[in-house]
Amino acid sequence: MKQGRIVLDQQARHVTPLADGKLLLDNGNPLADQPQWLAPTSGTVYGVALNHRSLLDKLAADFQQPPYQKAPATPVLFIKPRNTHAGHASNIALPAQAGKVFAGGTLGVVIGKTASKLAEEQALDVVAGYTVVNEISLEESSFYRPAVKAKCRDGFCPMGPWQVDAASIDPLNVEIRSYLNGQLAETNHSRDWLRSVPQLIAALSQFMTLQPGDVIIPATPLRQLEIRPGDSVAVEIDGIGRLENRFIAEESAQ
Amino acid sequence: MKHARIRLPGQADIHPVLVQADHSVQLADGRRFAEDAVEWLPPAEGTVFALGLNYADHAAELAFKAPTEPLVFLKSPATLTGHRQVSVRPDNLLYMHYECELVVIIGKTAKNVKRAQAMDYVAGYSVCNDYAVRDYLENYYRPNLRVKNRDTLTPIGPWWVDRDDVADPAALALRTWVNGELRQQGNTRDMVFDIPYLIEYLSSFMTLSPGDMIATGTPEGLADVVPGDEVVVEVEGVGRLVNHIVSETQYAALHTTAV
Numbered sequence: 001m002k003q004g005r006i007v008l009d010q011q012a013r014h015v016t017p018l019a020d021g022k023l024l025l026d027n028g029n030p031l032a033d034q035p036q037w038l039a040p041t042s043g044t045v046y047g048v049a050l051n052h053r054s055l056l057d058k059l060a061a062d063f064q065q066p067p068y069q070k071a072p073a074t075p076v077l078f079i080k081p082r083n084t085h086a087g088h089a090s091n092i093a094l095p096a097q098a099g100k101v102f103a104g105g106t107l108g109v110v111i112g113k114t115a116s117k118l119a120e121e122q123a124l125d126v127v128a129g130y131t132v133v134n135e136i137s138l139e140e141s142s143f144y145r146p147a148v149k150a151k152c153r154d155g156f157c158p159m160g161p162w163q164v165d166a167a168s169i170d171p172l173n174v175e176i177r178s179y180l181n182g183q184l185a186e187t188n189h190s191r192d193w194l195r196s197v198p199q200l201i202a203a204l205s206q207f208m209t210l211q212p213g214d215v216i217i218p219a220t221p222l223r224q225l226e227i228r229p230g231d232s233v234a235v236e237i238d239g240i241g242r243l244e245n246r247f248i249a250e251e252s253a254q
Numbered sequence: 255m256k257h258a259r260i261r262l263p264g265q266a267d268i269h270p271v272l273v274q275a276d277h278s279v280q281l282a283d284g285r286r287f288a289e290d291a292v293e294w295l296p297p298a299e300g301t302v303f304a305l306g307l308n309y310a311d312h313a314a315e316l317a318f319k320a321p322t323e324p325l326v327f328l329k330s331p332a333t334l335t336g337h338r339q340v341s342v343r344p345d346n347l348l349y350m351h352y353e354c355e356l357v358v359i360i361g362k363t364a365k366n367v368k369r370a371q372a373m374d375y376v377a378g379y380s381v382c383n384d385y386a387v388r389d390y391l392e393n394y395y396r397p398n399l400r401v402k403n404r405d406t407l408t409p410i411g412p413w414w415v416d417r418d419d420v421a422d423p424a425a426l427a428l429r430t431w432v433n434g435e436l437r438q439q440g441n442t443r444d445m446v447f448d449i450p451y452l453i454e455y456l457s458s459f460m461t462l463s464p465g466d467m468i469a470t471g472t473p474e475g476l477a478d479v480v481p482g483d484e485v486v487v488e489v490e491g492v493g494r495l496v497n498h499i500v501s502e503t504q505y506a507a508l509h510t511t512a513v
Contacts, residue, residue: 044330049395068393076392077399079328081301083461095459116405146327146395148303154365154461207344207404208332 002162002241005038005087006031012038017162037087040131040163041110043213045080047135047151047220048200049143053192054222059143067144075195075203078147080135080157080217088161088243092136093250094229095153101227101247104135104220105178105188105235108159109171109197115210123201127166128212132176132243134158134235135220136227159215162241169239171197171218178225179234186225193219256493257378258413259336260292268295273413294336297380297414298359300465302329303456304384305355306397308446308471315474320446324455327395329469333403337412340498341385342405342505343481352479353384353472354430354487356423356442358449359414364462372450375462376417381495382410382469383430383487385479406505409487409497410467420491423449427490428473432483440473442489 004015006023014026015035023031050056050072063071086092094101112128135157138150176188190196195203197218204210227233229249236242256273271279277289306325307313313320335341343350361377385407390400402408420426423442430438447455452468479485481501488494500508 044332046330046399070393072392072394074390074392074398074400076394077403078395079330079399079403081328081460083301083463098459143394144396145325146397148326148328149459152328152460207400208330209405211332 001165003040004161004163005040006035007038037089037161039085039087039159040161041159041213041215042085043111043211043215045085045157045215045217046204047078047080047217048195049076049078049220051075051194051219052188052221053194056194058222075200076143077204078151081152083154084152084157086155086158086245088158089245090155090158091246091248092155092158094227094247096250098138100139102137102139102223103178103180103186103225103227103233104137104223105176105186106133106135106217106220107171107174107176107190107237108133109201109216109218110163111210111214111216112166112212114212115201115205118202118205120198120202123198123205124166124171126201126210129163129165130169130171130237130240131159131163131215132235132237132240133215133217134233134243134245135217137220137223139223158243158245160243164240174237177236179236180225181232186221188219188221190218192221255419256413256415258297258411259295261295262287262292277412290338294338294412296331296334296336296410297412298465298467299331300360300463300467302334302467302469304329304402304469305447305452305471309440309444309473310446311440311444311474312472313446315476324447324452326456327397327402329403329408332405333408335406335409337409338496339406339409340500340505340508341407341409342502343479343499344387345502347387347389349388349478351386351388351476352430352432352438352485352487353386353476354428354438354489355382355384355469355472356426356428356489356492357382357410358452358468358470360462360466360468361464363464364453364457367453367457369450369454372453373417375453376449377464378414378416379420379423379489379492380410380414380467381487381489381493382408383485383495383497384408384469384472409495411495412493415492426492429488430475431486432477432479434484437477438473438475440475442470444473445470
């Protein structure tokens with residue numbers, strides 16, 4: 001079962017896809033208009049930094065030096081707040097004087113039940129489903145301080161269009177493909193993640209209670225997919241869908 | 255006026271309330287309840303920003319130079335709790351400390367706001383206790399979520415007061431009492447980055463929305479707290495927030511009896 005969220009008459013409404021590509025509203029009526037997509041959920045979005053081998057391998061030597069001194073012992077987490085959440089097909093503004101901006105095609109794990117102090121073996125029981133995420137960021141030269149300025153700009157976390165049921169995806173075997181202007185530009189595979197989805201859910205739930213609607217972004221690869229104004233980035237996961245957004249220069253953003 | 259959010263015992267509904275001089279609360283339907291007859295919730299809902307090292311004396315206390323750019327981190331609703339609630343000290347710790355902070359509540363959508371207009375975007379003020387578990391600090395995205403975003407470890411409230419009820423937010427005494435003993439004192443005049451600066455800074459790269467909260471940092475005077483301690487943080491003219499430290503075992507017991 002696939003479900004998405006759109007705005008209709010200033011209200012968030014759920015939609016499901018029909019075989020011909022049209023959309024069905026949550027009250028059974030067909031949607032005639034072009035959908036205005038929202039992220040499929042409105043909970044807290046927790047990202048996990050430094051969980052992709054491409055990044056860890058590059059930084060391994062740095063992590064023995066100041067200011068880090070040693071490699072991280074626990075998952076390194078960040079929050080993508082509500083101003084970053086965006087839907088499929090929304091235009092995203094690239095800040096004018098902030099340096100390079102990078103796409104980050106990845107998986108979104110949507111929590112479906114209140115979850116506290118879970119063992120790894122129970123972790124997948126609290127997953128409602130999965131979505132597609134583009135975890136956008138400025139270049140990060142340091143991981144010592146929270147990356148709010150790099151990661152929390154408006155629209156820097158598009159998600160969607162669909163959330164699919166947990167049963168339809170194996171989070172230990174997911175391939176995420178990112179396309180820049182239609183060309184395959186990056187592949188992110190769950191086998192390259194230091195900690196798996198169940199390990200991350202267990203680790204996070206040890207110290208904070210996860211709520212239905214919360215999203216965990218397990219890993220973003222080493223930043224290499226640079227985005228410029230006018231570019232379109234699509235992130236695709238088989239069995240979930242294709243999230244596509246156009247990027248525009250900040251001054252022309254509406 | 256003082257604005258809060260509460261639940262009545264055994265009920266799930268969240269009520270916005272006005273708080274009276276005696277700290278009783280009045281619901282929209284006119285019903286009144288005493289301070290100790292309701293469950294106090296965090297007074298607002300939105301993105302929570304917190305400032306590290308925003309008082310020069312505290313930065314020195316931790317052997318840091320005051321930052322040249324605001325050290326901002328984020329919190330999620332998972333860590334927030336209300337007035338007169340408990341906070342859990344994890345087992346097997348060396349050091350968990352309180353942090354008394356003035357919280358700014360945003361009242362209007364703010365993007366690229368300049369310092370001169372920044373106060374137009376403030377709805378009011380609240381108080382938080384931004385507990386930190388220092389044992390869990392690592393040098394990655396420091397202070398990381400494991401230190402600062404734990405269940406129950408950010409009491410906030412009891413209420414928020416209207417902006418215009420506070421004459422000068424840059425001249426407010428901050429105080430923390432542990433078991434009735436005054437342990438931390440400071441004044442908002444000593445902030446490294448003041449409220450207008452923080453609003454200009456944050457809104458320069460992200461949109462702030464009504465309900466967003468900015469916890470503006472803490473002065474010096476930190477100390478360890480242990481289960482059984484009563485910790486009270488107060489910001490002059492804003493509010494006095496009461497909290498009790500419990501152990502993991504005590505917390506688990508509370509939560510098996512309370513449904």
